[in-house]
Amino acid sequence: MTASVLVIPVTERGTTMTHHIVVLGAGYAGLTAARRAAKLLRGSDVRVTLVNRSERFVERVRLHQVAARQVPPGQPLSRALAGSGVDLVVGEVAEIDAEARAVTLIDRPGRITYDSLVYALGSTADLDAVPGLREHGFAVADVEGATRLRERLDELPAGAGVVVVGAGLTGVEVAAELAEARPDLSVELVTRSELGDGLSPGARRHLSRTFARLGVRVREHQRVTAVERDGVVTAEGLRLGCTALVWAGGFRVPPLAARSALRTDELGRLVVDARLRSVSHPEVYGVGDSASGPTVTGGETRMSCQAALPMGRHAAVDLARTLRGRAGKPARIRDLGLDVALGRRNAVVQLFRGGGRPVGAVLTGPPAAWIKHRVVRVAAWLAGA
Ligand SMILES: Cc1cc2nc3c(=O)[nH]c(=O)nc-3n(C[C@H](O)[C@H](O)[C@H](O)COP(=O)(O)OP(=O)(O)OC[C@H]3O[C@@H](n4cnc5c(N)ncnc54)[C@H](O)[C@@H]3O)c2cc1C
Known part of the structure; x- marks a missing residue:
């Protein structure tokens, strides 16, 4: 296992007054949540630690291009986190002890304890x-x-x-x-x-x-x-x-939430409330593919970058509000549509009405490809990469 980029001291819960936010997973959702939380809470007695299996941010929406040898497979997280105040730990999460509020990593002694946890471990192929x-x-x-x-x-x-x-x-x-x-x-x-x-x-x-x-x-x-x-x-x-x-x-999610005492759905995704907090452990937020949250139209969030980014942002904002003594607010996650790349010069943009019904008119060809290209760039930029 690779060494951490920044070694953080492993503290036992209760030995410090600092509120420790631990974010698991540095994909679109986790990187967004960590950077935004650190920014919103700068100057307060809060520490943000981001744990990720690798020291790279991977734009998953471009992995087919990685396979086709068109783009390199990721960029250093150290660059995305420079000056953000977020501590990065590179390591594989082995277990979450939701009762003790602690996380253990593979091949690493001790535990990382948290006061708030953001579960953002994404998904992979089944x-x-x-x-x-x-x-x-x-x-x-x-x-x-x-x-x-x-x-x-x-x-x-x-x-x-x-x-x-x-x-x-x-x-x-x-x-x-x-x-x-x-x-x-x-x-x-x-x-x-x-x-x-x-x-x-x-x-x-x-x-x-x-x-x-x-x-x-x-x-x-x-x-x-x-x-x-x-x-x-x-x-x-x-x-x-x-x-x-x-x-x-189809994708499947890591089994960590399901193996802990956290409530999960039949796919193993963390079940969260309207504020994206675990319904069984409200100090844990669930964002991105590894959580199942509500959308504004009453459905479930879809495993998508489109949902992961606003979910990550919302968790950070909700944490910042509550740590400053204000009331939290429900997330407003929408499924706006799909933008499907069909090679480098072609795509199809399909917008949805409420409830995920497709609208009749679609945009195709080079203009749709141009939009897709911008959307992918903006998604990485919004995550901070
Ligand atoms: C080829 C392809 C094309 C796609 N195109 C689109 C698209 O056009 N539009 C769209 O909306 N979505 C698209 N998606 C889906 C989108 O990529 C995912 O929904 C999105 O990446 C989810 O973000 P996330 O932050 O939840 O998880 P991820 O991006 O998967 O990030 C999770 C992070 O957690 C880390 N991690 C996982 N387990 C552990 C562990 N045990 N310990 C430590 N770290 C761990 C991972 O290494 C990763 O860094 C596409 C996906 C693929 C594969």
Whole structure:
């Protein structure tokens, strides 16, 4: 395990008057929460510690580009945190003791105690979703997976087959990116539902046309049940041969909250109230993919950068308000829509009405790609990277 960038003293609860805020995870949600809390509480007797598995901030929304060798895999957190007053500890969280208000790290003695905790550990690919996937599959849900896929793609000769499983946002972006960056490969996209599920007819048409132009074969209504060394098998009886299999069949969250006394949902996400505080332990805030919070339209927050950023910001603001003796306020998280990249010069922007219903008109092509590019840049900037 890498050494911490800044070594913080591990204190036992109650030995200091300083209020210690510990943020777990330095993705979009956690980095936003840590920097904002430190800024809002500057000058007060509060210490903010950010714990992350690596010393890099990873723009997960660009991991398909990492796999296609278009962008480097992250940037130093030390740069994002310079002058912020946030202490960074690089280490893997092993356990949360919600009763003792303490966190233990792998390969590190002692515990980090907290007065307030922000749980922001994000999500990753579910490599146990089907037999054989862990041994033979690739994923782009984290930087290690995207880097492994990049190395595999470098080895593939012209004409090699790549199967992408899952036609949600991630699968669509991966398939389009790979087909555009490596036109010599034969890319297939397999989905158990339909391409563009949940999008308007205009957006779906644009996806179909784009994949036809890129030469991506789309196979709908096929549920992959097993992954083998040289192909995949579906419940409908299809066997597709391939030399690389990319799994984009949904994310899963770390099991840490579920293993502690914190209340979680069936997916293991921390269940939070309108202020994003754990319903079982209100000194713990849950933000980003690893928490399930309410949206303004009465639904649940979607695992997305779009939700992670305002959730992180809200946790910091709520903490600052309450530590200054003011009343907390409910978060107002909205699901505004999707901006799906289809390679470097094409995208589709789909806005939602309340309740997640897609509006009929969509923006496509280079103007949508330009918006997507700006959105990605602004997201990293909002997080402070
Ligand atoms: C290819 C791809 C494209 C995407 N495109 C979009 C998009 O267009 N729009 C959109 O809204 N969303 C998109 N997403 C989803 C988006 O990236 C996530 O929803 C978002 O990153 C969630 O942010 P987060 O801060 O909750 O978690 P993360 O960004 O996953 O950050 C979690 C952090 O916690 C750390 N961590 C985890 N476990 C531990 C541990 N045990 N100990 C220490 N540290 C740990 C991780 O290393 C990471 O730094 C995309 C995702 C992918 C993979």
